Amino acid sequence: MEIINVENDNSARNRMILRRCNYFELLNDRQFQSRFRLTKLQFEEILQKIEPILRQRQRKDEIAPVIQLLVAIRFYATGCFLQVAADFCGISSKSAQLIVHRISPAIADLFNQYISLPKTDEELMRTTKDNFLIAGMIRVIGAIDCVHVRIRSYGGEDAELWRNRKGFFSLNVQCVVNSHLEIMDLVVRWPGSTHDSTIFANSRLKHRFDHFECGNGILLGDRGYANHRYLITPLANPTTPAEILYNEAHIRTRNMVERCFGIWGRTFAVLTIGSRFTTPERTINVIFATAVLYNIIRRDKKTARAGMQNYLQIPEVFSPPTEDERQFLINNYFEREKSTYSTPEQQIAPNGGGFSG
Incomplete structure (x- = not known):
């Protein structure tokens, strides 16, 4: 220069x-x-x-x-x-x-061109197969979680709504992520004090799953969410081998959303350092823009695991819509698969890595 x-x-x-x-x-x-x-x-x-x-x-x-x-x-x-x-x-x-x-x-x-859930049966099958390869968790469309993007206080009477449980001002951003660490769904509008489950309960994503737009697919969430037919959470105190195996598969598969937060934040430091804008609309536009750019980068980094799909046979376990999906999977899938599991010490804990999860 x-x-x-x-x-x-x-x-x-x-x-x-x-x-x-x-x-x-x-x-x-x-x-x-x-x-x-x-x-x-x-x-x-x-x-x-x-x-x-x-x-x-x-x-x-x-x-x-x-x-x-x-x-x-x-x-x-x-x-x-x-x-x-x-x-x-x-x-x-x-x-x-x-x-x-x-x-x-x-x-x-450009959000809709680069960030979307599977739209066809073929895309849905490809996504669930890719997610299955992580830890043997069936029918998983993606992992869901929220991350806090730091902001400067906007002031006014509602200023404290933006202060989160950790004591700083933020936007609470909901993401759904797949095995390639791509963002498939994004909700960016809620202040930092809003609970993760509240954001999901008022999202279009929940409406889509309520109306079976994603078939019998499921989301993986942490214990901050309520266990549901299409959003299953880990067990607090697993005791049987099947329950321990379920928790291990759940934790290892859901870890993809934590890894996404870490890479997204390191790639675009404006998310970790925090914005100094005076209105939430300007911050929201930046978050959406970085998500689009992030997905373009991830799209070109997809691994060769997709080639394994042609030879992969995923067990089919269909449960009635009124069943407790988590318990049904433990009883009818992980109970059958527990022979491949040896000791509780093999359980793998999540690595984390988000910017302000």
């Missing part, structure tokens, strides 16, 4: 002009990815989708869309002050602020 000082005889101070840098052209792919988290191909994919929107509102002398996207992603990746992101690309801090609040909703609008 080149800095040009311009002397002004009529002023007591000098003007500093920053030469704009197009890092997409200056850096090779490895250097670009280390600074912006995305590869150049992934960056071009996003740019092609949002450029028409940006050009509709662009003035003749406005900053080029490629520079705008670079500024926004650099801000997401580092969580830095807008002045730092502005200096990095050679623009003013005011321009950086306007750009971030213009780019974030544009990327967030």
Whole structure:
């Protein structure tokens, strides 16, 4: 970045002009990815989708869309002050602020293209098979949990609604994650004081499962949720070999949501450092935007495990809709599978790793 000082005889101070840098052209792919988290191909994919929107509102002398996207992603990746992101690309801090609040909703609008639950029977079968490969848990569509994204207090009479049980201000964000650590569903609107089960009870996700839109698939949740037909939780005190085996499979499979939180937060540090925006809408747009970018990165990192699906036979255990799904699985599936389980010491505890779970 080149800095040009311009002397002004009529002023007591000098003007500093920053030469704009197009890092997409200056850096090779490895250097670009280390600074912006995305590869150049992934960056071009996003740019092609949002450029028409940006050009509709662009003035003749406005900053080029490629520079705008670079500024926004650099801000997401580092969580830095807008002045730092502005200096990095050679623009003013005011321009950086306007750009971030213009780019974030544009990327967030791509939500439905990159974040969705399985829509067809084939997609549903592929997802449950991938999840089965983790620890032998059948019919699992995904793991559900909430994570706290740190914010600055918005003030006003309702300011304390945003303070969570850990004592800091946050948005409580609900996610559903699959075995590839991709986000399949996202709810971003609840203040930090809201309990996880309340968010789920008022979500469109619950409505979809209530109306059997995901077949006989199930979600895995922690003990913060109520045990339900389609959302099963671990046992508090497993005693029999079948119950211990169920808990192990549940914990190991549900761990994918904790791993997702850890990687998502490390990839886009703005989530861990916390936003300094003055309204929740601006923070919400940034969270959605980083989720879209995160899923693009994860999509290109899928492992070769999918190739095993053609040879994998998953046991079919169908329970009546009125049954206690958790107990039914323990009695009719894990009781049968307990011969592969030896001692309780084999139980694997979750690793964790979220930014503020």
